[in-house]
Amino acid sequence: MLPEFLDFSMRTRVMGSAGLVRELGDQVSRIGGTKAFVVSDRTLEKLGLVGRAKDSLTAGGVAVAGEFLDVPPNSDVSVVERAAAAASGAGGNVLVAIGGGSVIDTAKGMNMVLSKGGALMDYQGLGLINEPLGKLVAVPTTAGTGSEVTNMAVIKDQAARVKYSFTSPYLGPDLAVLDPEMTLGLPPGLTASTGMDALTHAVEAYISLSANPVSDALALYAVKVINEWLPEATHEGFNVEARYWMLIGSNLAGAAFSNALVGCVHAMAHALGGLFDVPHGLANSILLAPGLEYNLDFAAARIADLAPSFGVRPAGPAEETARAVIEAVRSLAKECGLPARLRDAGVREDGLAEAAEAAAMDGAIFTNPRPATAEELLVMFRKTF
Numbered sequence: 001m002l003p004e005f006l007d008f009s010m011r012t013r014v015m016g017s018a019g020l021v022r023e024l025g026d027q028v029s030r031i032g033g034t035k036a037f038v039v040s041d042r043t044l045e046k047l048g049l050v051g052r053a054k055d056s057l058t059a060g061g062v063a064v065a066g067e068f069l070d071v072p073p074n075s076d077v078s079v080v081e082r083a084a085a086a087a088s089g090a091g092g093n094v095l096v097a098i099g100g101g102s103v104i105d106t107a108k109g110m111n112m113v114l115s116k117g118g119a120l121m122d123y124q125g126l127g128l129i130n131e132p133l134g135k136l137v138a139v140p141t142t143a144g145t146g147s148e149v150t151n152m153a154v155i156k157d158q159a160a161r162v163k164y165s166f167t168s169p170y171l172g173p174d175l176a177v178l179d180p181e182m183t184l185g186l187p188p189g190l191t192a193s194t195g196m197d198a199l200t201h202a203v204e205a206y207i208s209l210s211a212n213p214v215s216d217a218l219a220l221y222a223v224k225v226i227n228e229w230l231p232e233a234t235h236e237g238f239n240v241e242a243r244y245w246m247l248i249g250s251n252l253a254g255a256a257f258s259n260a261l262v263g264c265v266h267a268m269a270h271a272l273g274g275l276f277d278v279p280h281g282l283a284n285s286i287l288l289a290p291g292l293e294y295n296l297d298f299a300a301a302r303i304a305d306l307a308p309s310f311g312v313r314p315a316g317p318a319e320e321t322a323r324a325v326i327e328a329v330r331s332l333a334k335e336c337g338l339p340a341r342l343r344d345a346g347v348r349e350d351g352l353a354e355a356a357e358a359a360a361m362d363g364a365i366f367t368n369p370r371p372a373t374a375e376e377l378l379v380m381f382r383k384t385f
């Protein structure tokens, strides 16, 4: 097949090694950062990870102008506005985000407001940021969202109970510092669910209608790495090697989906996150296998392509191999101790119809191989409840 069109971009320099955060200050200084504003959350502060990063900044000659450590697990438009106001008051010429997707996306939102002025929601929509923003460095403390390398930020509007996606080629950080030691303390449940988020990025990017040969290469290797290392990272949290490879898998998956986009699994997860605060990775983990089954008639060959990455021997027609891949997804989630039903993730049955309506309107649905109406999504929600 001759692909119609290719457009792949990634503006982030990616560095990785065990203990790399000790070089954070030097690296920030190298890109011209002299006064940093640190963005993180209280849990990471208590674990000493924020202090570790700040010590490194200072040692590298970068002053810490201020910090915002009140990012909640599902960041919010009002949080971004408050954090941006704090950063604006503190001064500084580089944002340093230390955290999971919520923290890094908050910093991306702040970067838009600080660099361009106005309110965060002024930048919701396509093609609104067409020039470089201020300097941003990301140190992920989970291996899941890949936000340290993506061109997008997902931020909730608490009042409207909706998750908005912000997209621009300039949203990606200048530098991603992948240090497995920064993820060692992540508990098994969070390790597993965030890892399944990364897997969902790779799988949905690969079968996406916007997939391209570059994102394909990244997605295939991401699936292989995540499938191989997620159980070990989950059950042996202090295994630095497993943590390293999960950061790599999540990063590759992030680069893939940042360009190829995702599909119905993410559309449904966004809806459940907006309406019921279901953790993003958990929702994706539960819905990935059902989502693939829904797409089977439209993407059997693409799903079957993933077989070697899952360690599944391709056999028989594509549909048969694709079914084996879907079973591999189910058994990986099970091996990592994650539930298979939405009722075990805080979802209420009487909210499924509203969630299906929201998912049908989510931007991620447009690149799903098989078109999906609210009615079809509701059937999937009910089957998975």
Ligand SMILES: [Fe+2]
Pocket (backbone or CB within 6 Å): 145, 197, 198, 201, 266, 280, 284
């Ligand atoms: Fe995701």
